[in-house]
Amino acid sequence: MNESVGFLTRDGEGFTPLPLGISRWSSDMIIGPALCGILARAVENAHGAEGFVPARLTVDLFAPARAQRLDVVTRSVRDGNRIRVADAEAVQNGQVVARASVVFLRRSTQPPGELWTRPESPQPPPLDVLQPLQAPSVPWIGSDAHPGGWSSSFTDHQGASRKRMWQYQIPVIAGEEPSPFVRAAMVGEATSLMTNWGTAGIGFINADLTLALSRLPEGPEIGLEADNHLSIDGISVGSTTMFDRLGPIGTCVVSALSNAARQIEFSN
Secondary structure, eight states: OOTTOSSEEEETTEEEEOGGGBOSSOTTBBOHHHHHHHHHHHHHHHHOOTTEEEEEEEEEOOSOOBSSOBEEEEEEEEEOSSEEEEEEEEEETTEEEEEEEEEEEEOOOOOSSOOOOOSSOOOOOOTTTOOOOOSSOOOEEEETTSTTSEESOGGGGOSSSOEEEEEEOOOSBTTSOOOHHHHHHHHHTTHHHHHHEETTEEOEEESEEEEEESSOOSSSEEEEEEEEEEEETTEEEEEEEEEETTEEEEEEEEEEEEOGGGOBOOOO
């Protein structure tokens, strides 16, 4: 593993951002995936347990996390036999800038019967198009309007069609291999990109992420495919399906605010 590649680096008991951890919205802000990843890591390390799946992560990104040191604190909310709940907060200069809640569910026997599910499963790039990615690497983007389906060029996919992404997520902490849950948390934050990206680029900045997992991802590559975008009066809701090479594994939802004054545009 490249020890210099990551969103954050250790700073005593806390963390400071590396260049890859700086947001495109502002050079003085930490990128959303870094915050989601560091909060998920803290809760999993402190409160995860054998036999439990981190089935739901909610991250509230309610204040700008500045490009400076941050600390993370956690607390247990409930330690049950089948359900465990824990919270985490990212703190800068004594102020909470983001918080997370994780629900851990114990694995058990699948109940009988058949259930409705999404009729068409999202598909990763075929191996004859894209061999397994290695970190660091850029995400591959797909869209219904692009003739080739997948490419590493964001410019190819700017438009109003449905979008999907396939990614090998870099570590949240340089030199530390992220767990499957932490990888999923970081990739899930890109739901905002997949659902809020249109003909003029991205004009919404997400205020949160909710990731619900039926299982953890297998392998380091994870995909997202847009399911829906709804917006009016500068407020949007977007949802995606998360998947790996074995199939769908969960659902991601973000709510977002208009940030049109700092529109990010990919077509140039």
